[in-house]
Amino acid sequence: MLDRTVAPPVQPLARVTLPAAEVLSLPSGARLHVLANNAQPVVRLQLVFRAGKTAEPRPGLASLTARMLLEGTTTRTARQIADEVAFYGASLECDAGFDRSTLTLYCLTRHLPALLPLVSDVLTNPAFPEAELEQLKTRTIQNVRVERQKTSFLASERFNELLFGSHTPYGQPFDSDAYQALTAAEAQQFHHTAYALSNAEIFLCGDVAAEQALVAHAFSVVPAGGETVVPVPAASAATEAETAVDVPSNRVVVAGSLQASVRMGRDWPAPTHPDTHRLKLLVNVFGGYFGSRLMRNIREDKGLTYGIYASVAPRERSTNLIIGTDVKGESADFTVREIEMEMRRLQEELIPADELETVKNYLLGKFANELSTVFEQCDKYKTLVFMNLPSDYYTEFVQQTEAADAETLQKLAQQYLTPAAMKVVIAGPVEGPAD
Secondary structure (H helix, E strand, O other): OOOOOOOOOOOOOOOOOOOOOEEEEOOOOOEEEEEEOOOOOEEEEEEEEOOOHHHOOOOOHHHHHHHHOOOEEOOOEHHHHHHHHHHOOOEEEEEEOOOOEEEEEEEEHHHHHHHHHHHHHHHHOEOOOHHHHHHHHHHHHHHHHHHOOOHHHHHHHHHHHHHHOOOOOOOOOOOHHHHHOOOHHHHHHHHHHHOOHHHOEEEEEEOOOOOHHHHHHHOOOOOOOOOOOOOOOOOOHHHHHHHOOOOOOOEEEOOOOOEEEEEEEEEOOOOOOOOHHHHHHHHHHHHOOOOOHHHHHHHHHOOOOOOEEEEEEEOOOOEEEEEEEEEEHHHHHHHHHHHHHHHHHHHHOOOOHHHHHHHHHHHHHHHHHOOOOHHHHHHHHHHHHHOOOOOOHHHHHHHHHHHOOHHHHHHHHHHHOOHHHOEEEEEEOOOOOOO
């Protein structure tokens, strides 16, 4: 009979190697990365451009341009695009991030040949119709207005301002007036410059062996009038942060709110740093999973929150540590002090062997689970490409995580988890300490 009071044995994680991607340089200048896996008859096609916030000449233009790609082309209306995607049971979307924008298609493999002309049309012939542009701007501004009634949104927005500077792509808050002033002509010019195929990284994964040549052909030719262009220049976020003249307050007062949102963090070593894997383990001990130090203290012991987390956010131009939670308004400052106390504990005391082993098993098991599909494997591969990481990066992650010891983690905590080095933002009902 199964004894449920005894945990099942933990098996060590075997060495992990990502499937090798085939990389083709297309005549258009694009690179096609192919990860073939026929386990399921599905495919994901992603076209990635350096067209995120760090590339936009005016605030909000990257997001507006990306979202307008599906609002109509010179041959299809927005409704026709949506109907065609729905007819094949597919998914097509375009999102702009901080560093890049991505046009993503999910579909059954047998429908890919029929959908490729649509993807090409959306990418190369957007019409930027005025009516849809104005509706999109109105919806976006209204959505942000609603979000700004939430302490969590306000805290995150102010935290990014403090960390990166409000005049940088990573730290600049949304400006409704500037967004409303954007024009179709500006979006068209940004698209022409930033979405050139010569700048594209194309990722094709899934059951794609029979369709690889078709995809390569579809994106090999530069469209008429779409000459090769120089990528949009992007200033360094760190450099801009150094020259920012404004210093936002670390308090955002939300009158009448019963809840406060806390955001803490600092700049953090990039994934290329030699300590990056051991630091990931340290952050997970601190606040990276349900049994972490922060969860046990702030949620289980003190009952101040439903959840609290600490995580590392790597971007192409900057990496940062962020700690976040939502608590009752009067508990915000006390919560900050408890978080700082947990940092000092990691600096002053060695992590017990059983706790360290638990977190290692959690972290490695989670990593193995994240490689269960070809789409997830492709996401890991994309990280290698865009962050300029070595091919053995994930093998090193497994090896260094398994080998990490408490003494090393304590030294890293003393170097990186210093309370005085943290930026702290509280968005809530009161200004100043209120315990």
